[in-house]
Amino acid sequence: MEFSFELIALLFCVAGIAGFVDAMAGGGGLITLPALLMTGISPAQALATNKLQSSFGSFSASWYFVRSRTVQLKSMRLAMICTFVGAALGAVSVQYIEPDILMSLIPILLIAISMYFLFMTVNNESNLPPRISEAAFAFFVGGGVGFYDGFLGPGAGSIFAVCFMAIARCSLVTATARTKVLNFTSNIAALLLFILAGLPIWELGLIMALGSFLGGRLGAKTVVYHGQKWIRPLVIIMSMAMALKLLWEQHEQWLKLIF
Structure with missing residues (x-):
């Protein structure tokens, strides 16, 4: 397929906006995936290309958080390993398991999650001990949410963030930074499998990757300097937007269950 310069420029801008939003609140795929589907490529190619571009955005945000010392990779090694394995297993499993039941529960x-962020207690610095051990968190949260991200993905970043705050007792900024590291890990795991299947559209994916990289960097910088002021409302908006989108797509299935 041939793509016009105007379309490529539009996708670059869309990816930049999505990368900015995703670095702070997750849900960037809500913006980029519909844009990719509008180009006429297949859903499988759109999903794979979206993982390609989002990997650059999550890498950019993670890199900034690491360089600013908001997060230290050494303390997250086990969680990253469990997340990578979980995401890889999820990406394989989605080819054999019917996801409809799980999809109906995600909204x-x-x-x-949006209600949690709306009513949560302000927590700029957390000195409370985590509720479970680092190894247990890595296995259950890293592996579990990683599996879900590879299997389906909507809201994975928001789930990670809530777990880091409610279970690991992290502040909102720290939770956001650690979330992006695990998001990047799960993105890479799924992307590798998509590449092996030959699905990404490289021409679109790499152009969008540049926009996503720049947007992710700006979003991460905004988190470090503005923190809770920007994160909370964006997480609430993006979580509700994802929920409404999924509910609309599933409304016929829900009507059958109700009536």
Whole structure:
């Protein structure tokens, strides 16, 4: 397929906006995936190309958080390994397991996440001990949410953030930084499998990757300097937007269950 300069420029800008939003609140795929589908490529190619560009955005945000010492990779090694393995297993499993039942539960989870962020207690610095050990967190949260991100993905970043705050007792800024590191890990795991299957559209993916990289860097910088002022409302908006989008797509299935 041939793509016009105007379309490529538009996708670059869309990826930049999505990377900015995703670095702070997750849900960038809500912006980029519909844009990719509008180009006429297949859904599988759109998903793979979206993982390609989002990997650059999550890398950019993670890199900034590491360089600013908001997060230290040494303390996250085990969680990264578990997340990578979980995401790889999820990306393989989605080819054999029917995801409809899980998809019907995701909007409820996203609404719950938005309510958590709306009513949570302000927590700029957390000195409370984590509720579970580092190894348990890595296995259950890293592996579990990683599996979900590879299997389906909507709201994975928001789920990671809530787990880091509610279970690991991190501040909002620290939780956001650690979330992006694990998001990048799960993105890479899924992307490798998509590449092996020959699905990404490299021409679109790499152009969008540049926009996503720049947007992710700006979003991460905004998190470090503005923190909770920007993160909370964006997480609430993006979680509710994802929930409403999924509910709309599933409305016929829900009507059948109700009636």
